[in-house]
Amino acid sequence: MIAGLYLGELFRLVLVDLHEQGHVKMFEGQDISALKKPYSLDASCLSQVEEDAFENLAQTHDLFEKELNITPKRPELELIRRLAELIGTRSARLSACGVAAICKKKGYKTAHVGADGSVFNKYPHFKVRGAQALKEILDWESGRDGKPLREGTYPVEIMPAEDGSGVGAALIAALTLKRVQEGNTVGIKDWEGMLKGTAAAKGDNRQVGGK
Numbered sequence: 001m002i003a004g005l006y007l008g009e010l011f012r013l014v015l016v017d018l019h020e021q022g023h024v025k026m027f028e029g030q031d032i033s034a035l036k037k038p039y040s041l042d043a044s045c046l047s048q049v050e051e052d053a054f055e056n057l058a059q060t061h062d063l064f065e066k067e068l069n070i071t072p073k074r075p076e077l078e079l080i081r082r083l084a085e086l087i088g089t090r091s092a093r094l095s096a097c098g099v100a101a102i103c104k105k106k107g108y109k110t111a112h113v114g115a116d117g118s119v120f121n122k123y124p125h126f127k128v129r130g131a132q133a134l135k136e137i138l139d140w141e142s143g144r145d146g147k148p149l150r151e152g153t154y155p156v157e158i159m160p161a162e163d164g165s166g167v168g169a170a171l172i173a174a175l176t177l178k179r180v181q182e183g184n185t186v187g188i189k190d191w192e193g194m195l196k197g198t199a200a201a202k203g204d205n206r207q208v209g210g211k
Contacts, residue, residue, distance in 0.1 A: 001094055002094050004044070004117075005042050007043045007087055008040075008041035008042035008044075009038070009041065011041055012035060012041045014083055015032075016035060018079075019032055019035075026079070027070055030071065031069065032070060034067070034069055034070075040068075043118070043119050045067070046084040046123070047122065049080060049081055050084050050088060051124050052081070057078070057081060060072070060081065088124070088129070089125075091126070092123075092127075093130070095115075095158075096137065097137070099113050099130075099134065099156065099158060100137040100138055100156075103138060108156070109155060110144055110155045110156065112156075113156065113158045113159065114158075115159065116160070116162070130158055131151075131154055131157075131158070134154070134156055134158075135149065135154070140154070143155065180195060
């Protein structure tokens with residue numbers, strides 16, 4: 001629910017819905033056929049909107065003209081900006097919920113959590129919003145050092161992780177193999193092939209070591 005393409009699609013659907021409610025008068029009299037194309041927007045669009053200076057929102061205006069052939073008025077630009085902020089904040093807070101749930105379940109008071117992906121690494125204010133959500137959920141009153149909360153002292157910190165997908169896949173594979181070796185094969189299709197492959201790999205390693 002926090003993937004970049006999902007965020008863009010949620011943003012698009014809300015704008016289309018507002019346009020189709022006649023009393024709202026969103027993009028009134030304009031052709032929004034480009035906006036009606038499913039998955040035509042992603043999180044990069046919301047990022048550009050949130051990074052735009054609120055004084056004139058010129059970048060947002062140009063983005064909609066170039067990508068969607070829509071010329072938004074000032075009130076529409078402000079609504080677009082607020083919508084992007086709401087969706088971005090919702091995404092960060094949802095990601096924090098999973099982390100907070102694990103911390104509560106395991107009784108962790110402090111932890112470092114690795115996160116990967118363009119939304120976490122590049123979306124404006126994502127990390128700050130996630131930290132604020134953790135503070136509210138876990139009732140933080142002070143940092144790890146016992147002093148007032150500030151960046152770098154949060155009891156639970158979500159930090160960038162390099163090659164998170166590769167590390168995650170390797171961890172899942174290792175845990176699955178451990179399950180099979182312990183005799184727990186429920187839900188694993190070719191567990192015999194997994195054991196044979198592991199045994200063969202060990203044999204190859206012994207041969208290489210012997211040479």
